[in-house]
Amino acid sequence: MNKLIKKTLLLVPLVKKYVDSSHKIRTNLLENQKCLKELNSLIMASRSPGLFDSNEDFLTERLLAHPVKDPMPSITLVSECATEKPNSVAIADRLIRSYHKALEDEEHSSLKRDGEDLWTGLIRNELPELLETIDRKDPEKLAKYLREFGQSFVWFGGITSCVDGYNRNLDPQHVAVTYLDKIICLAEYLGILGFENPESGPWGDNLHVDINDLIFKIEKEIGIEVSPPLGIIHTDGVKAGKGLFHYRHINSLYSAIQIAKLSQQNGPICEFGGGLGMTAMYARRFGIMDYTILDLPITCLLAGHYLLHAVGEDQVSLYGETLSDDAIKILPYWECLSIPDKSVELTVNQDSLPEISDNLINEYLKQIKRITKKYFLSINHECFYPRTVFNFVKSSNGYEAVSRSKCWVREGYIEEVYRIK
Secondary structure: OOHHHHHHHOOOHHHHHHHHHHHHHHHHHHHHHHHHHHHHHHHHOOOOOOOOOOHHHHHHHOOOOOOOOOOOOOOOOEEEOOOOOOOHHHHHHHHHHHHHHHHHHHOOOOOOOOOOOHHHHHHHHHOHHHHHHHHOOOHHHHHHHHHHOOOOOEOOOOOOEOOEOOOOOOOHHHHHHHHHHHHHHHHHHOOOOOOOOOOOOOOOOHHHOOHHHHHHHHHHHHOOOOOOOOOOOOEEEEEEOOEEEOHHHHHHHHHHHHHHHHOOOOOOEEEEOOOOOHHHHHHHHOOOOOEEEEEOHHHHHHHHHHHHHHOOHHHEEEOOOOOOOOOEEEEEHHHHHHOOOOOEEEEEEEOOHHHOOHHHHHHHHHHHHHHEEEEEEEEEEOOOOOOOHHHHHHOOOOEEEEEEEEOOOOOOEEEEEEEEO
């Protein structure tokens, strides 16, 4: 088409309008392509370019201590189901008897919960089938229930080792990266890996180390085997060394390391709110045999199930049974009143104190001062500020702050050590 014809056609209003519109579209397209190219360059230079495909991925990044380079670390999420054990029914029978004795005695205890705290409501609303099974006093059914418990996602955490509310983006590779991130944090804490530096670098390299070699070095550094027992409860985790690691295994291992450092005489230790008892299990591998867990009766049952299988039936004492000094003792929370003065070297609380009622917090701090000879270790969040361990302890006499720092393996958690005056 020659220039004259083009010029003539442009005199037609509809043709001119069409040409102008096409030109505008082409110009906008080129500008958009340029913007997309610039944005892509920014993303590739950002903190975690290997992580992002959608807005949901910010839910993963906020959990990480390390940036995720492109490509993503070659780590996958693996599941291991619980298996039937020959002693599971006998253990369930012990758990039922201990639980019902605790319920009977709770009514007569002078230490009571004031109102409904987070965990009271959670257990009532989320675990009705478990409570019904225990009420029937059927050990075979309870053993089956506990074997199948925690096979799928739960929004809360602390009493399972499946994918839980810690992860909001449930893409399996994203979950695996968050678990890997904790192992890397532990290795940096131990000095096995250099602590990455966003100012001068390196930055983003540690997530790509050989994870199997890293677990070997961790075990060599701390002198214990770190692989958790499997087959007791359903476990989702990352394969590393000989083990399968859920993020709570790493949290618990780290806590046990701190306990072992503060408790030079290997105990006795008392933990207020022990969850499944994973910290007690790892502490035992460090040689701390005299360990007491104080918790709600239902949580004591779940911890009993885990620990009786994990460390042995004769290595755990339940409420109502003969208590042994060289066993892990799992007792209802009000039994702190029965612990003799200055009989515990170190008391511990993690991931629970800010989540219970004020009257229990104040009473626990009073009892901790009474029973403890040396230190109180707290690893807790401050989501309910000003209801924090720091502020509760500050208003309670008899504690001297030794240290307050970010926890190495838990983003958003504060690790505090107090000396008992």
